[in-house]
């Protein structure tokens with residue numbers, strides 16, 4: 001089947017430059033909505049025609065029809081609800097027919113929207129119909145229930161300006177820019193490869209094979225908007241893609257970055273990706289096993305069947321005007337020293353493969369990654385962002401009563417780690433933080449939580465940037481400690497150390513004389529005396545300080561860090 005080639009420009013939602021300047025000034029007086037990162041991605045593709053034929057965020061009829069039937073109310077195929085979710089408070093001040101300004105994170109007005117619809121969606125139904133299950137293990141369902149606002153606003157958009165990107169500008173193209181590029185180069189058939197992962201040799205082989213088989217040119221079209229939580233950051237990935245691009249024969253292949261916020265909606269997402277690629281001037285798209293899969297559900301089963309996405313795409317490809325190309329699973333055949341499609345390998349031949357999990361293990365332990373698997377330039381980029389654990393940042397988080405010995409052990413640990421060298425070490429001691437970061441705070445639950453969240457934020461930044469943060473507050477509340485753990489674990493290890501000196505012993509030592517004052521009621525809300533302390537259930541380490549010297553306590557922590565691979569043995 002040959003798809004008709006049409007590289008004429010597609011409609012965008014922008015007004016002319018002059019009108020945009022005027023509108024921007026007028027829009028300054030409108031009620032404005034600060035867009036979330038996902039909404040900014042959606043708005044960009046709405047405005048530049050990536051989501052053609054949508055003219056704005058969906059209204060209620062279109063939304064219901066998309067959720068139920070994968071079609072707009074007029075019957076046009078559209079699988080994904082593109083909605084402007086807002087909180088109830090904001091929605092209450094909006095009249096139907098009113099224009100609102102849509103602003104980016106810095107307050108720049110990107111567009112205006114005439115609100116034609118306001119409604120409270122049935123999120124459970126949206127989750128079931130669009131994502132296949134009302135299960136928070138699905139990233140988009142989790143977003144729907146835990147991040148998206150309760151009310152949806154819909155209406156047409158008037159585009160003022162594109163969101164500003166400071167990174168990889170030359171690699172970002174609107175649909176019309178890509179269409180013009182293909183026209184200029186005389187590319188009559190273009191096969192798109194959608195990806196959110198680094199490309200290795202097998203991907204290079206399969207994409208080029210797909211292009212050869214369809215007699216098409218190849219567009220590597222990676223998503224740099226929002227992908228699956230835990231994915232490799234797009235900065236690293238784009239540097240990797242640049243390296244792989246050199247491996248294709250000249251003038252066959254190009255790369256362009258797509259600022260899409262993925263939903264990981266498997267089959268529906270594949271159809272959505274197809275429509276987006278069609279808008280970008282592509283005639284074909286590679287769809288593989290488990291396309292845009294969200295991983296396992298809360299019962300540890302797959303959300304979608306492995307070929308559901310391919311099947312749904314095939315059903316709709318004529319209507320979409322873009323043809324599916326099967327993703328050939330390529331394997332390395334050792335004795336032939338080349339990649340071959342898995343289903344064409346001679347019987348008995350030894351095939352080699354490295355799974356994603358194995359690759360992550362080798363990166364985290366600094367082990368060899370062979371050249372048959374990936375390109376040296378790609379591996380070297382990955383090693384920079386995923387250095388071995390012994391070179392990554394991490395946080396040691398002490399918790400325990402006042403006077404339990406946290407600061408003393410933390411200091412000893414800091415000195416020992418500094419003696420080893422290699423990574424910068426920062427101590428965020430309870431007292432010091434309260435002098436500098438949290439000087440206005442007291443000891444109510446609210447203030448203690450604020451204090452710990454601040455410490456957690458600083459520690460997460462240190463961890464992210466490859467340093468060692470040692471925190472030593474009382475941190476009496478388990479839920480707050482867990483929240484800090486979650487913040488930090490995105491970037492590196494979180495090692496909770498409970499300094500388990502009993503309250504009796506702390507009071508007996510009473511180094512600062514505070515327990516005496518607390519008993520006399522001169523200090524209120526004193527942890528362990530007149531304020532609660534949640535004993536950690538599962539800390540990485542519990543240290544006793546009664547009859548154990550400081551040096552020994554610090555040494556126990558070093559041994560733990562070593563066993564976790566965080567410091568070299």
Ligand code: PPS
Nearest residue numbers: 402403430443448451473474475476524525526527
């Ligand atoms: S918290 O709960 O984590 O925010 O506390 P933290 O920031 O670690 O501050 C504890 C230090 O403040 C002194 N202090 C008190 N502690 C507990 N309760 C009350 N009401 C209180 N008032 C003052 C005390 O010296 C703690 O220091 P450490 O180093 O823990 O002994």
